[in-house]
Amino acid sequence: MLVADTFANAQEYAEKAHAIMAQRGIPAAPSNYTIWYDYVSGKNPSLTSAIDEIIQKDGLFSAEISKDLYEKFYLVEQQDEHIHEAGIKLQETLKHVVEQITVAGSDTENYGNKITDLATDLSDQDDSETLKKFVAEIVQETASITEKNKALQNQLQQSSKEINNLQENLEKVKIESLTDALTEIGNRKQFDLKLVEESKIATIEDTELCLLMMDIDHFKKFNDTYGHRVGDEVLKVVARHLKSAVKGQDTPARYGGEEFICLLPNTSIHDAESLANQVREKISKQVLKNKKTGQEFGRITLSIGVSKHVRGESLEGFVQRADEALYRAKDQGRNRVIKEII
Structure with missing residues (x-):
């Protein structure tokens, strides 16, 4: 204070x-x-x-x-x-x-x-x-x-x-x-600011910087079947798990809609992929249910793309490669992690 x-x-x-x-x-x-x-x-x-x-x-x-x-x-x-x-x-x-x-x-x-x-x-x-x-x-x-x-x-x-x-x-x-009101983690603005900051640090200090791009599988089904309140709860669950899984230096954020993103300074692409799988597996094991009635709404699964920052590249390119890896994960059946093709 x-x-x-x-x-x-x-x-x-x-x-x-x-x-x-x-x-x-x-x-x-x-x-x-x-x-x-x-x-x-x-x-x-x-x-x-x-x-x-x-x-x-x-x-x-x-x-x-x-x-x-x-x-x-x-x-x-x-x-x-x-x-x-x-x-x-x-x-x-x-x-x-x-x-x-x-x-x-x-x-x-x-x-x-x-x-x-x-x-x-x-x-x-x-x-x-x-x-x-x-x-x-x-x-x-x-x-x-x-x-x-x-x-x-x-x-x-x-x-x-x-x-x-x-x-x-x-x-x-x-x-x-800089905070997403619903999930109480960073929003797109916070991510954009941290992306610029951390990319500069990674370049100056010659350290690794990786990115996770995540999308909730079949999210529309939760909204259409059970209503937007359940859809909102799904978003909150993902945000809580993501926030608890990362380190203090990392930046988890809601990127928009059902997409989440996480910036990982001083992290190799191997460790980033490992973290992504930990988050994915932990979330997929949790059954979402109504605490009062016991009604089950199903399991939440994520498709995740992983990319590594390359010296001198545009930040748009860095994010785009993670996004492309994410779409390959969805094309290959969802509920999986795919890292960029290096």
Whole structure:
């Protein structure tokens, strides 16, 4: 859970963010401030890594790069109305924080100038009444700046809480946007993002990357015979078995309709084929039934295609080879695993 920043931390992060932005000539737009506030606070490790990588290369942050960073880490699903609204709210809150800090800086500077002027005037005076008057002014100015700082502290603490709540909400919405609502595993969007990410890692680190493309055999029969509620339960059963069978680094997802897909980093095609058969066999042994009436709906079987990523190939080609292997499995009688022809 995110914890709201203290006043001291919020002020420190804000000052560091402003300093870096000024040093690199980055406009103090709310979206840019969002990026650099999170960068100096270390709240978003992925963002920090992305910025550090840019700094190591050439260190230049054009308007386009800043825009890309903001969209990637704060507006992943721009078309999603909730994320868009939350992003706007976050910008408004951060803009308010910037204004508060700017006012605080101005007030502090004015206070310093006022005290300096009073001290200068004081050196020329030696009667008690005038001294009392100067002391009273100093006390009044000090009380005023103290009250302003207290108000600023409260405002910044409240804004910090709002920012953290917004960040937490954005993360929840992001997760929801990448999750299939019915099966509660990844959706097509999540798979597409992980495919790009894992293929880059596999290429850079020279590791193996495999893919399982799965289709529920005769799925239409479940819907037509027993209704869509049973069909939905079939999808949930497959998703649960798939999720429990894979490792933490793997990405199981519902690809669409009755199709599922699973990305397997650091996995040979032999191990991928073995995993596919384990999933297929485990699911096929389970009889789907109505818990209340005991009515049996039959067994679920899968046809699965397996492919291995080839350096330099298009990602579309990688997925297509798994899809072609899947259709060969269906053509050869279903309820079987077929790996690509290498």
